[in-house]
Amino acid sequence: MKKPLTYISLFSSAGVGCYGFKLNGFECIATNELLTKRLKIQTYNNKCKYETGYIDGDISNSNVKEKLFAELKFWQNKHKIKEPDVLISTPPCQGMSVANHKKNNEKSRNSLVIESIKVTQEILPKFFIYENVRAFLNTICTDIDGVDKPIKEAIKYNLGGHYNILSKIVNFKEYGSNSSRTRTLVIGIRKDIQNVSPFDIFPKKQKETSLRQLIGDLPVLEEMGEISEDIFHAYREFDKRMLPWIENLEEGQSAFEQTEELRIPHRIIDGKLVPNKSKNGDKYARWYWDKVGPCVHTRNDILSSQNTVHPRDNRVFSIRELMRMMSIPESFEWSNIKTQDLNERTVLEKKLFLKKEELNIRHCLGEAVPTGVFKSIASNIKNFYKKEKISGSEINKLVIENELSITDNLINFIKENFSKLSLENIFLIAEFSNSERQNTSAYFTRKDIAFTVIKDLPELKKKKKIRILEPSVGVGNFIPQLIEKYKDKEEIVIDVCDIDSNSLKVLKTILEKIKVPKNFKINLKNIDFLLWNTKIKYDLVVGNPPYKKLTKNKELLERYKFGIQNTDTNNLFSFFIEKSIRLGNYISLIVPKSLLNSPEFNKTRELINSYNLEKICDYGEKAFKGVKIETVSFLVNTIDKEKSDIIKIESYINKKYTLKSKKYILSNDFPYWLIYRSDTFDEIASKMKLDIFQSFRDRQITKSLTKNNGEIRVLKARNIGNNEIKDLENYDCYVDHLENLAVSKYINENDVVMVPNLTYYPRATFLPKNTIVDGSVALLTLKNGSRLPTEKDLEFYSTKEFENYYRVARNHGTRSLNIDNNSVFFFGLLKELTE
Numbered sequence: 001m002k003k004p005l006t007y008i009s010l011f012s013s014a015g016v017g018c019y020g021f022k023l024n025g026f027e028c029i030a031t032n033e034l035l036t037k038r039l040k041i042q043t044y045n046n047k048c049k050y051e052t053g054y055i056d057g058d059i060s061n062s063n064v065k066e067k068l069f070a071e072l073k074f075w076q077n078k079h080k081i082k083e084p085d086v087l088i089s090t091p092p093c094q095g096m097s098v099a100n101h102k103k104n105n106e107k108s109r110n111s112l113v114i115e116s117i118k119v120t121q122e123i124l125p126k127f128f129i130y131e132n133v134r135a136f137l138n139t140i141c142t143d144i145d146g147v148d149k150p151i152k153e154a155i156k157y158n159l160g161g162h163y164n165i166l167s168k169i170v171n172f173k174e175y176g177s178n179s180s181r182t183r184t185l186v187i188g189i190r191k192d193i194q195n196v197s198p199f200d201i202f203p204k205k206q207k208e209t210s211l212r213q214l215i216g217d218l219p220v221l222e223e224m225g226e227i228s229e230d231i232f233h234a235y236r237e238f239d240k241r242m243l244p245w246i247e248n249l250e251e252g253q254s255a256f257e258q259t260e261e262l263r264i265p266h267r268i269i270d271g272k273l274v275p276n277k278s279k280n281g282d283k284y285a286r287w288y289w290d291k292v293g294p295c296v297h298t299r300n301d302i303l304s305s306q307n308t309v310h311p312r313d314n315r316v317f318s319i320r321e322l323m324r325m326m327s328i329p330e331s332f333e334w335s336n337i338k339t340q341d342l343n344e345r346t347v348l349e350k351k352l353f354l355k356k357e358e359l360n361i362r363h364c365l366g367e368a369v370p371t372g373v374f375k376s377i378a379s380n381i382k383n384f385y386k387k388e389k390i391s392g393s394e395i396n397k398l399v400i401e402n403e404l405s406i407t408d409n410l411i412n413f414i415k416e417n418f419s420k421l422s423l424e425n426i427f428l429i430a431e432f433s434n435s436e437r438q439n440t441s442a443y444f445t446r447k448d449i450a451f452t453v454i455k456d457l458p459e460l461k462k463k464k465k466i467r468i469l470e471p472s473v474g475v476g477n478f479i480p481q482l483i484e485k486y487k488d489k490e491e492i493v494i495d496v497c498d499i500d501s502n503s504l505k506v507l508k509t510i511l512e513k514i515k516v517p518k519n520f521k522i523n524l525k526n527i528d529f530l531l532w533n534t535k536i537k538y539d540l541v542v543g544n545p546p547y548k549k550l551t552k553n554k555e556l557l558e559r560y561k562f563g564i565q566n567t568d569t570n571n572l573f574s575f576f577i578e579k580s581i582r583l584g585n586y587i588s589l590i591v592p593k594s595l596l597n598s599p600e601f602n603k604t605r606e607l608i609n610s611y612n613l614e615k616i617c618d619y620g621e622k623a624f625k626g627v628k629i630e631t632v633s634f635l636v637n638t639i640d641k642e643k644s645d646i647i648k649i650e651s652y653i654n655k656k657y658t659l660k661s662k663k664y665i666l667s668n669d670f671p672y673w674l675i676y677r678s679d680t681f682d683e684i685a686s687k688m689k690l691d692i693f694q695s696f697r698d699r700q701i702t703k704s705l706t707k708n709n710g711e712i713r714v715l716k717a718r719n720i721g722n723n724e725i726k727d728l729e730n731y732d733c734y735v736d737h738l739e740n741l742a743v744s745k746y747i748n749e750n751d752v753v754m755v756p757n758l759t760y761y762p763r764a765t766f767l768p769k770n771t772i773v774d775g776s777v778a779l780l781t782l783k784n785g786s787r788l789p790t791e792k793d794l795e796f797y798s799t800k801e802f803e804n805y806y807r808v809a810r811n812h813g814t815r816s817l818n819i820d821n822n823s824v825f826f827f828g829l830l831k832e833l834t835e
Helices: 019-023 036-044 062-079 112-123 151-159 211-215 240-246 319-325 339-343 347-367 371-386 392-401 407-417 423-433 447-454 479-486 501-514 554-561 572-583 599-609 679-685 742-746 791-796 800-809
Strands: 006-010 027-033 054-056 086-089 127-133 140-142 148-150 163-171 182-190 266-269 272-275 465-470 491-498 520-526 538-543 584-592 612-620 631-637 646-651 656-661 693-697 712-715 733-735 753-756 771-773 777-782
Touching: 006 062, 006 112, 019 371, 027 036, 027 062, 036 054, 036 347, 054 062, 062 112, 086 112, 086 371, 112 127, 112 140, 112 151, 127 371, 140 151, 148 151, 151 163, 151 656, 163 447, 211 319, 319 347, 392 423, 407 423, 407 501, 423 501, 447 479, 447 584, 447 612, 465 479, 479 491, 491 501, 501 520, 538 572, 554 572, 572 584, 572 599, 679 800, 693 742, 742 771, 742 777
Parallel strands: 006 027, 006 086, 027 054, 086 127, 465 491, 465 538, 491 520, 538 584, 612 646, 712 771
Antiparallel strands: 127 182, 140 148, 163 182, 266 272, 584 631, 612 631, 646 656, 693 777, 712 733, 753 777
């Protein structure tokens, strides 16, 4: 049985916005609304498959919340789903609304968004969508931790570990609504959902529709109380004394702009005319025929609300007109009686129905998300699921069969198949077709990973023109994301460099196919970035430089190192970092995780930290499928003179997005950056005197040098126990002599400590007489005249307490675990024994 696409909706009112998901075939697991009369409207539209899915009440109430979780569990058992595809939340916004003049203390109300966050954390849907007013993100709420903070921060730091999140303030008139409605949209995609970014799910821009085009075909309504053949296209009655106030208005004119005293809104008090006050200039105002419809407010039923007067008739907009302005299809029902049946009733019956239901309907319209906006989002999610996912083996087969390793063949293939394949598949095919990718370290950067690299780049709102550099572009994986992020700028120049001319030819073909917007100019430069002599200053430098060591070409290496601060390394990515810092104001690069701790990058870390390091994201091994390398990205700001002490740490390892103190995690008290440092770590560290040992690790002894028996036993990692040597069957090996072996200097030395290399389960014992070790073991020797280590010291290394501490000390790495002269710092001697 095919699993359905599913969603849960919170604060759903009448379900107007969510109806867009229903139109795309999504099944509603549960919908929650405080007001029963609005929830009933959802039942009229058969929103939920089961009656138990309609959950009324306050979602902050634990009993109400349990009903929602119970419904999800029911679906998990019956329909074999793990979690909903989508969670939608549109919490009440009165405390943030510009129109609300009686805000007082609305923090408790605004904190209803925290209930949405809690539910999102609990059920972890694949996608979440939050929608609210323009001021939403900067409004203060009381977070889960009890601290008052802007809603944007609450969302980011509670959900940013699990989700890639995009927040944008947009006018819905450009995105599928037929009326002006400036709102905030927040879209999150769970990080294990690969090759999709929130930009893909964000509703697509659509051509605006004028009010004349939208409602001009509806019948003219001239008499108060008049109802057309459509019950929802009716002239809502109002106090007749107001008619002179609006009857002579021109389009765009407010009654307060008139000069005749009796035509200006007023009251008669003690026989005297007292003009009404005009707080907003859009009250008693007639809208325009040839503009997009005005924002539909909650009080769209009265003349004194904002822009409610029809451009031709002397009345407020009818329900049907408002429905069209909110892109609600005629199939949407407002009653348990079908609209078609209501239209067949007598005029009196229609009036009785409207008297009872009209205000509720109108209020629901004013608080709704336009159906068309959510319909567009639902369609984008559905299309993502529909996209054909091509496996690595299938791509390999395709490359071989079509000889795509030949650049011209690949270019022709892209031209012929671009419309049939997703852009992600095109990028993958281009990577697999590059026979030099192992040599050039040209690996495909997934769309979701590229998003994490650019999402915290500044908006640069004050700049109309920006200049971006990608120093090692490959076939352009970052470019679509950069286009989406900065497409509203007047002019964007992107210079892209690559040493591989074939990659640039492929990129040129891709750019022709994706139709780069006219405000973007992309310059392709077939150059070696490290040798490129340029003085251009860039607003942004973004990308994924090559990860490889240059060892054979000594002459080229010397040229690369010219002017470089860190000459202790031969790794190209370090050189890319330094040059990018010289050229850019903001630099966001994805690089090997060894940057965090390896001794060869000590100077690179010093350089980065001399500027304003704003963010580190730890991907572990999750960034590049099939490539056994751990990576991180970082964002550094080189232009702000005052360095902030706060840094964002995003982790795919512990699924958290946190703010940390730079003085704390980049502290000079330790040999390198500790991005997971915590109070628990500090407590364990405080038990030891650190920086005691120096490390040695043999790199000479290989299988070709050893044999099954001999004079001198060679110990390996598995031989090490807790203060003991383990004898393992068919594991031991030997050598007969020690000539030319560096490890020989430790044979029969006292107090040499053995620790397994490359493990999170440290254990230690002393090196026995007449033995040496291979590279799977690190030898620790005292370096600073400390007291001698004891068995009790070594026993501590085998404890769970030390293991947890050591994981933090190694930044939760999985591959960068060699014990070197940086990491050996964390093996200390217990202070209690010293004292």
